[in-house]
């Protein structure tokens with residue numbers, strides 16, 4: 001079983017480059033399926049497991065896909081299949097984002113119904129409500145969801161009960177090729193929604209107002225391939241910001257956008273962290289003593305749920321009682337048990353976790369329960385006594401390119417090892433691996 005092993009105590013310094021955003025590139029790749037003319041060239045594509053899964057979905061349905069370095073080429077001109085089987089959806093829920101594009105282009109799409117996952121039940125009822133409002137029939141059965149229509153989709157007014165990111169994206173993509181005007185009310189406002197809208201507009205779509213709560217889409221009859229560069233990953237950036245703050249470090253996070261991370265920066269500043277906007281990124285300087293804060297996760301521009309577990313690590317180092325309340329997902333606290341194995345003092349009360357700090361964290365063997373929880377445990381390892389071993393790295397690989405290498409370059413004592421035989425890597429073995 002592969003593990004990341006961290007020996008805590010090092011201060012991080014230097015600079016680290018942020019990759020293209022996972023949550024922007026996945027919908028953009030899905031949208032390339034709507035180009036009935038010309039090839040799409042997407043650059044700044046992160047080499048993540050999720051990107052390869054999305055690439056496999058596209059190949060499965062007959063699109064021609066090629067990836068070299070960080071550039072992805074998609075040619076979807078030839079007729080496509082309209083079904084994506086279970087194996088892809090179990091690896092990555094974002095595979096449901098092919099529903100909107102395929103429905104709009106072919107009048108039919110079928111994908112395995114995503115089940116619950118470690119962070120909550122995650123239904124797709126709002127996506128389906130949008131498709132129905134545009135005239136599609138929805139059939140759910142035998143573990144699959146099928147959407148179809150024998151007439152072109154028609155523009156509609158769709159109110160989302162909550163500003164779902166995926167539903168906004170799926171409906172926006174379907175509406176781009178529908179007849180007439182669609183308005184998405186209470187739409188998600190994340191920067192990744194704006195990136196998708198920009199990509200669609202370069203393909204010939206007419207999307208107005210992305211980034212606000214009302215998005216208007218005037219349908220067109222055809223979309224074409226185009227070129228686009230993916231926005232930087234604000235969650236990867238945030239993870240390194242926390243790493244710098246935790247270790248009393250001084251790190252330049254190259255490519256990090258101030259505007260995309262306002263809520264995180266504001267909380268970090270409240271805790272005593274210095275964040276400086278520089279021409280090519282954000283510099284983060286960790287203080288000697290961190291103050292406690294209360295945080296509530298919310299849809300953008302509120303505090304992102306994808307930074308909740310990493311911030312919990314920072315709270316563990318802060319002096320006083322911090323409370324973190326999760327309002328976006330109903331069950332995103334699986335990492336609390338793992339933190340406790342590292343001597344963390346925290347208590348779950350309903351949708352909140354009460355964190356008592358500062359804690360002397362102790363290294364332990366812990367499991368990544370989802371990708372951000374995995375990153376948070378690696379962060380905790382950076383400030384723990386002794387050795388921390390993080391397993392279930394498949395989760396981390398969904399969302400982070402070379403997390404170990406990047407932290408090592410900043411000065412962390414960290415290794416990723418394949419240890420089929422060694423159940424417990426001792427300090428000596430770690431020293432040997434580190435010096436290889």
Ligand SMILES: CC(=O)N[C@H]1[C@@H](OP(=O)(O)OP(=O)(O)OC[C@H]2O[C@@H](n3ccc(=O)[nH]c3=O)[C@H](O)[C@@H]2O)O[C@H](CO)[C@@H](O)[C@@H]1O
Pocket residue numbers: 022023024026094120121122123124125126127128162163164165166167188305306328329330
């Ligand atoms: C690939 C991608 O971009 N993933 C992000 C996206 O996920 P995703 O698009 O799945 O998240 P949503 O914004 O849709 O989900 C937010 C909440 O709405 C609920 N909901 C959603 C859709 C629906 O039809 N019905 C419903 O009840 C979900 O269960 C959840 O409680 O946004 C989340 C919230 O910022 C992030 O944590 C994920 O990293």
Ligand SMILES: C=C(OP(=O)(O)O)C(=O)O
Pocket residue numbers: 023093094119306371372399
């Ligand atoms: C929850 C996340 O992603 P996904 O929606 O792809 O599971 C995440 O990026 O933290």
